[in-house]
Amino acid sequence: MTDSTTTDYIGSDHFLPENTLLLNAMTEGVYGFDLAGNAVFINPAAEQMTGWKSAELIGRNIHDCHHHSHADGSHYPQHDCPIYRTLHDAIPRQVTDDVFWRKDGSSFPVYYSSTPVYDQQQLVGVIAIFRDVSMQKHTEQSLRQALAQVQALSERLASENQYLLTELQGQQGASGISGNSQPIKQLIQQIHLVANTDSTVLICGENGTGKELVARNLHRLSHRKDQPMVSVNCAAFSTALLESELFGHEKGAFTGATARRKGRFELANNGTLFLDEIAELSLSAQSKLLRVIQEQSFERVGSSETIKVNIRLVAATHHDLAARVEQGLFRMDLYYRLNVFPITVPPLRERREDIPQLVSDLVTSLSKKLGKKITKVSAKGLKNLQQYAWPGNVRELQNLIEREMILSQSGHLLFNTLPAVVAPPLAASTLTMAQAEAAHIITVLNASHWRISGPFGAAAMLDMPASTLRSRMKKLAITR
Numbered sequence: 304m305t306d307s308t309t310t311d312y313i314g315s316d317h318f319l320p321e322n323t324l325l326l327n328a329m330t331e332g333v334y335g336f337d338l339a340g341n342a343v344f345i346n347p348a349a350e351q352m353t354g355w356k357s358a359e360l361i362g363r364n365i366h367d368c369h370h371h372s373h374a375d376g377s378h379y380p381q382h383d384c385p386i387y388r389t390l391h392d393a394i395p396r397q398v399t400d401d402v403f404w405r406k407d408g409s410s411f412p413v414y415y416s417s418t419p420v421y422d423q424q425q426l427v428g429v430i431a432i433f434r435d436v437s438m439q440k441h442t443e444q445s446l447r448q449a450l451a452q453v454q455a456l457s458e459r460l461a462s463e464n465q466y467l468l469t470e471l472q473g474q475q476g477a478s479g480i481s482g483n484s485q486p487i488k489q490l491i492q493q494i495h496l497v498a499n500t501d502s503t504v505l506i507c508g509e510n511g512t513g514k515e516l517v518a519r520n521l522h523r524l525s526h527r528k529d530q531p532m533v534s535v536n537c538a539a540f541s542t543a544l545l546e547s548e549l550f551g552h553e554k555g556a557f558t559g560a561t562a563r564r565k566g567r568f569e570l571a572n573n574g575t576l577f578l579d580e581i582a583e584l585s586l587s588a589q590s591k592l593l594r595v596i597q598e599q600s601f602e603r604v605g606s607s608e609t610i611k612v613n614i615r616l617v618a619a620t621h622h623d624l625a626a627r628v629e630q631g632l633f634r635m636d637l638y639y640r641l642n643v644f645p646i647t648v649p650p651l652r653e654r655r656e657d658i659p660q661l662v663s664d665l666v667t668s669l670s671k672k673l674g675k676k677i678t679k680v681s682a683k684g685l686k687n688l689q690q691y692a693w694p695g696n697v698r699e700l701q702n703l704i705e706r707e708m709i710l711s712q713s714g715h716l717l718f719n720t721l722p723a724v725v726a727p728p729l730a731a732s733t734l735t736m737a738q739a740e741a742a743h744i745i746t747v748l749n750a751s752h753w754r755i756s757g758p759f760g761a762a763a764m765l766d767m768p769a770s771t772l773r774s775r776m777k778k779l780a781i782t783r
């Protein structure tokens with residue numbers, strides 16, 4: 304290093320002579336330029352940072368030495384150089400994203416300023432003060448990487464947390480399968496038979512019969528019980544969204560994909576994936592699902608990287624899937640892959656003898672939720688419940704009990720206001736889908752005295768928003 308006390312860094316008849324000691328003591332590099340752009344002063348810190356000795360540069364145009372190209376290697380013409388621009392317009396400048404080049408050909412990132420120097424109000428040159436910011440840049444880079452890791456981690460935790468919460472809520476809600484009828488005994492036997500295998504299970508049954516409850520029990524009784532059970536309602540997403548929901552996506556895979564996201568197949572790894580409303584899958588999603596089932600691998604949307612997973616698949620539908628295969632709406636090969644072990648959950652009207660126990664169990668769990676004590680259910684009320692057709696199955700029963708409990712002042716449940724309709728089971732096989740849907744909606748509308756919204760309305764009974772029910776009624780031309 305140059306000895307600042309012995310070296311004369313100043314061209315004899317230039318500016319700055321009085322401040323040499325101060326400038327030499329600075330830890331920032333300092334260059335002085337005359338109006339022609341030639342170096343007139345270089346302090347020891349600058350020498351140390353660039354490797355250029357003062358004696359080699361004084362009197363020379365040093366843009367070509369320390370500033371000859373940009374960091375990306377592109378040419379850096381002198382007229383673009385902020386220091387030289389200051390020489391011409393006397394405007395001070397600060398630069399935070401540039402590099403200086405060392406004598407050995409290497410470069411380092413700098414922050415620098417170029418400031419005009421006046422002698423008796425006459426512009427005589429420019430002083431450039433620069434700092435090697437390699438350390439700061441390195442720290443910034445590490446911080447950026449750490450931040451990206453934290454973001455990825457927090458994103459992962461957020462999505463995993465969401466599934467864990469769903470899982471927890473599901474476990475709290477799954478108080479077991481109530482009932483002692485022959486169909487329920489058979490159902491429980493089937494669950495026990497297949498739960499601890501990795502076989503795919505297809506659960507069929509009308510809405511509200513307890514298909515999801517069966518799926519939760521399959522998971523709970525399996526060796527995967529300590530891993531997540533991840534549920535997807537295939538009817539809740541558009542085709543494009545469903546694929547990214549199932550398989551995940553890379554950042555930028557489509558508009559709005561601002562970050563990489565894991566799909567539910569990945570989140571369910573080593574656990575159970577429950578695909579509810581499987582009949583609603585588009586044909587394209589069906590093909591992809593078939594491949595995952597066959598190979599237990601898939602790619603995220605927008606990625607070519609193959610991800611291997613180990614999942615147990617449970618699917619459910621309230622449709623007749625075989626009929627949908629015949630109609631060309633569902634792939635036959637996928638149907639057979641899913642239908643390895645079919646379980647049919649019986650409708651409530653086919654097991655009316657379970658109603659007393661269901662009422663008792665549902666009252667017990669709802670008492671906790673509503674903070675209400677029920678001491679008696681009238682025998683007449685129970686009989687009414689057993690005579691009703693239950694188009695909405697156990698869910699409808701649950702909703703009815705909840706309403707009755709909210710209304711009850713005495714702690715007794717009378718079920719006198721039960722819909723008078725004692726509908727015969729719908730012969731669904733002779734109806735089209737639209738007819739069956741219309742018939743079901745009309746049954747529930749009758750039961751709710753054609754009230755649509757509110758706690759006693761048909762929408763609540765059908766477990767759907769009132770606006771959705773109104774638009775379905777319009778579509779199906781249902782009027783009173």
Ligand SMILES: Nc1ncnc2c1ncn2[C@@H]1O[C@H](COP(=O)(O)OP(=O)(O)OP(=O)(O)O)[C@@H](O)[C@H]1O
Binds near residue numbers: 479509513515661701
């Ligand atoms: N046998 C049963 N014992 C106790 N509760 C039941 C039984 N069957 C269903 N339930 C309850 O009824 C409600 C509806 O059940 P679930 O959501 O499993 O039906 P689902 O067939 O999956 O309905 P959907 O086809 O509309 O998705 C849930 O709260 C569930 O806990």
